[in-house]
Amino acid sequence: MVSKATIAAIVVAIIIIAAAVFVWWYFFARPKVVTISIEYGEPWKDLVKPALDKFKEEMAKKGITVEIKEKMMPYGTDFVKVITSDLEAGTAADVLIIDSFMIPTYAEAGYLYDLTDLVKKWPDWDAYPEPMKKIVMYKDKVYGIMIDTDVRMIWYRKDIFKMAGLPEEWQPKTWDDIFNAALTLKEHADEIMAKLGIEEFYPLYIPAGTKWGEGATMQGFYMVLLGADKPPLNRLYDYEKGKWICKSTALLRAFDFYVKTYVEYKVGPVEYNFAPDVWATHRKVFSEGKVAMDIGGSWEWGEGWGPTGIAPLKPCVDRCCPDGECDTADEQKCYISCEGEYIGFAKMPGWSGGAHGEPEFVTISGGWAVAINAKIPKEKLEYAWELVKIIASKENVAKYCAKFGKVAPRSDAVEVPEYAANEYLKKITEYLKFTDFRDAMPKYPDVSAVVQEITEKIAKGEITSAKDALEEYCRRLKEKVGAENVVEHPVS
Numbered sequence: 001m002v003s004k005a006t007i008a009a010i011v012v013a014i015i016i017i018a019a020a021v022f023v024w025w026y027f028f029a030r031p032k033v034v035t036i037s038i039e040y041g042e043p044w045k046d047l048v049k050p051a052l053d054k055f056k057e058e059m060a061k062k063g064i065t066v067e068i069k070e071k072m073m074p075y076g077t078d079f080v081k082v083i084t085s086d087l088e089a090g091t092a093a094d095v096l097i098i099d100s101f102m103i104p105t106y107a108e109a110g111y112l113y114d115l116t117d118l119v120k121k122w123p124d125w126d127a128y129p130e131p132m133k134k135i136v137m138y139k140d141k142v143y144g145i146m147i148d149t150d151v152r153m154i155w156y157r158k159d160i161f162k163m164a165g166l167p168e169e170w171q172p173k174t175w176d177d178i179f180n181a182a183l184t185l186k187e188h189a190d191e192i193m194a195k196l197g198i199e200e201f202y203p204l205y206i207p208a209g210t211k212w213g214e215g216a217t218m219q220g221f222y223m224v225l226l227g228a229d230k231p232p233l234n235r236l237y238d239y240e241k242g243k244w245i246c247k248s249t250a251l252l253r254a255f256d257f258y259v260k261t262y263v264e265y266k267v268g269p270v271e272y273n274f275a276p277d278v279w280a281t282h283r284k285v286f287s288e289g290k291v292a293m294d295i296g297g298s299w300e301w302g303e304g305w306g307p308t309g310i311a312p313l314k315p316c317v318d319r320c321c322p323d324g325e326c327d328t329a330d331e332q333k334c335y336i337s338c339e340g341e342y343i344g345f346a347k348m349p350g351w352s353g354g355a356h357g358e359p360e361f362v363t364i365s366g367g368w369a370v371a372i373n374a375k376i377p378k379e380k381l382e383y384a385w386e387l388v389k390i391i392a393s394k395e396n397v398a399k400y401c402a403k404f405g406k407v408a409p410r411s412d413a414v415e416v417p418e419y420a421a422n423e424y425l426k427k428i429t430e431y432l433k434f435t436d437f438r439d440a441m442p443k444y445p446d447v448s449a450v451v452q453e454i455t456e457k458i459a460k461g462e463i464t465s466a467k468d469a470l471e472e473y474c475r476r477l478k479e480k481v482g483a484e485n486v487v488e489h490p491v492s
Contacts, residue, residue, distance in 0.1 A: 034059065034383050037069035039086065039093035041079040044368065045072060047147060047400040048097070051391040058386070066383070069093070087111040087373075094376045094384045095391075100135050100146060100369045104440040107138040113372040115142045118385055124410075127394065129432045132409040136369050138440075144369030145392040146409035148401055151363045151431035152223055153345045154178070155286065155294040161344075163195060164188040164292075171346045173353040175227075178204070178293070179260060182267040185292050196289040202269040204261055205282060205291045209273040209456035216455055217448040218438060221254060222364050223295055226436055227350035228253035230357030236447055237439035238487050244447055246474040246486035253351055255473070256466035258458045270459050280310060287311035295348070298428050302405035305343060307335035313342055340424075347431070365435040367409060401425070407432070446480040 036055075040048050052068055059066045071093055073079055080099050086092035087106060098106065106112045119125040119142050125133075128146065136144040158168040164185045172178045185192070185203035193201050207220035226234050229250035238245050245251065261268040269291065275281040283304040286294045288311075296304070303309050307316075307326035312335070317324060320334035347361040354360035370391050372384050390396065398416035401408040407428055413419045414426055438444065454473045457463040463472060470491070478486055 032064045033067060034064055034380065035067040035069065036095065036380065036383055036387060037071070037093035038095040038097075038387070039071040039073075039083060040097035041073045041077060042075050044097050044147070044400075046403060047396065048072075048391065050399075051387065051393075051396050054396070055387045055390050058390070059383070064383075090375065092373050092375075094373050094380060095387055096371050096373060097147065097368055098144065098371050100144060100367050101438065101440055103136055103143050103369065103371075104138040105442065106371075107141070107143045108442075111374055112143040113374045113376060113381070115144070115372065115385075115388075119145075122389065124389070124392070124394070127410045127412040129409075129411055129435075131365065131435045131437065132432060135365065135367070135437045144371040145388060146367055146369050147392055147397055148406045149365045149367030149409045149432070149435075150407055151298045151365055151428055151435055152219060152296060152348070153298065153363065153428070153431070154348055155296055155300060156344050156346060157286070157289060157292050157342060158344045159342050160185065160192055160196075160289060160292045163192050168344065170344060172349050174349055174355075175224075175257060175351045177349070179265060179267075182261075182293065183265060186265075186267055192289070192292075198288060198290055200269075200290055202272075202285075202291050203267040204293045204295075205269055205272065205286070206258065206261055206295045207273065207278070207282070207455075208258060208262065208268075208459040209278075210449075210452045211274055211278045212452065214448055215279070216452045218364060218366070219296055221258075221451050221455060222436075222438065223348050223362065224257040224351075225250055225254040226362040226364065227348060227358055228257075229351075231359075233489055234358060235439060236444075236451075237441060238489075241487045243485050243487040244443065244477060244481050245489060246477050247470055247488040247491055249489070249492050251473065252466050252470050252491050255454065255458065255469035257351075258455055259464065259466050259469065262459045263461060263464050268459070270461075273456070273459050283309070283311040287313055298407055298431075299405065301339070301343075301345075301424055305339060306405070307332040307339075313339060316342065345428075359434060361434055363431045363435045365407075365432070365437055367407075443481050443485070447477065450476045450480055 056066045073082055080102060083092065083096060083098055132146045136142055136146055156170060161170060162168050166181055166184060182203035189201045207216045209216055228234055232239060233248050234250045236245055262270060272281050272285060282294060285291045287305050305311055305313055316335045316338035319338050320326060321331045326332050326335050348363060349361055350358035370388050372388060376384055394410055394412050395416055397410055398408050398413035398419040401413065402418040402422055407425065408419060414429060419425060450473060453476065454469050458469055463469045
């Protein structure tokens with residue numbers, strides 16, 4: 001018989017062996033578990049979800065189990081407000097999808113992790129055009145990676161241009177080219193209205209006034225200001241002086257563009273700027289042919305006048321969608337082809353086409369970026385960065401942007417079949433080479449409000465000269481930001 005002492009020794013040995021095995025498994029063999037949280041709005045669901053699956057797969061190959069905590073904010077949520085509130089409260093996720101416009105504010109507050117050293121070691125960073133790098137930088141440091149963007153251009157109706165004897169493939173080289181086209185269209189207004197069966201017609205629409213809000217500044221004013229003089233004085237802010245520009249030649253020329261449109265030549269629609277819903281109105285009147293040239297954003301190709309957009313073109317719906325709804329893939333393909341017959345887009349030129357040092361062509365971009373919370377625990381940083389790289393990868397970004405008709409911020413997106421198949425997106429990706437962005441400073445909303453007020457007064461005819469507009473702008477700007485925070489440059 002086996003003695004009790006022997007049995008006890010065997011039991012002890014088993015316990016010791018089991019404990020050793022557990023310790024070995026726990027510290028060396030068991031899969032490592034990493035928890036990463038991410039916060040984003042529902043519009044980016046089709047960007048984030050595939051990336052999360054890919055991230056889990058890649059981590060599993062390394063023996064790491066990933067637990068994802070998602071906070072997806074539904075459509076209709078004020079994403080910026082929620083994320084800002086979470087960052088302020090210290091409850092924001094490890095990884096965030098943020099409005100790139102908020103980066104300076106968040107960086108200044110210490111909310112975002114500085115990615116500068118990480119992007120230097122990331123080969124994909126070279127795929128981002130310089131403007132797409134600058135838009136996520138603050139004080140020469142990188143705080144995010146762009147995931148989508150947009151550009152702005154001059155939309156125009158090819159069929160209406162043809163009625164006025166203008167070329168259907170049109171690219172103005174100077175502001176004079178734009179106004180010459182507008183005046184030619186004005187001369188043929190009666191003929192155009194008769195052919196289209198409409199009772200009013202305007203050659204050129206540039207957003208103006210407070211009803212447009214930021215749209216008046218970004219969609220309209222900045223599209224002329226950037227081309228109104230050579231850098232760096234073609235902006236609202238003087239980065240060398242660290243002050244807002246109160247007077248400059250660029251501001252004078254930009255206001256003159258509005259004066260010519262709404263006062264001198266009277267080629268712009270005053271009342272559309274004061275409609276209850278200016279965004280819906282500008283889409284509708286362009287679709288109906290009541291406006292021939294519309295300065296607006298790249299998203300309008302699909303969101304505005306596309307087959308499932310807010311204001312589809314009636315002749316294209318009649319041709320391609322018999323029941324009035326473009327539901328099927330074949331109907332939508334037919335419609336898009338038809339859309340290209342009626343709608344063209346052109347780059348916005350500088351006032352003299354670059355002859356005096358200003359940019360030859362201009363546009364301005366916004367968009368969203370993926371960033372890392374500055375408060376992320378050190379041991380989780382490498383995993384958060386891996387997730388960011390997957391979210392911002394060529395395939396992931398290109399497929400997402402192609403699906404929703406967005407401009408991809410990466411120049412190599414055109415190598416992805418889904419993106420390359422969209423001829424429109426391929427063409428406007430070229431705009432990223434010369435795009436710019438707003439002055440993301442704490443006082444920018446106040447400055448923008450002054451721009452909106454002055455353009456509104458011009459549209460209403462309350463200000464009738466560029467010189468008077470500039471004087472009024474400077475006076476109001478000083479009231480908003482303080483006279484000590486503005487600089488006046490010589491005006492020629």
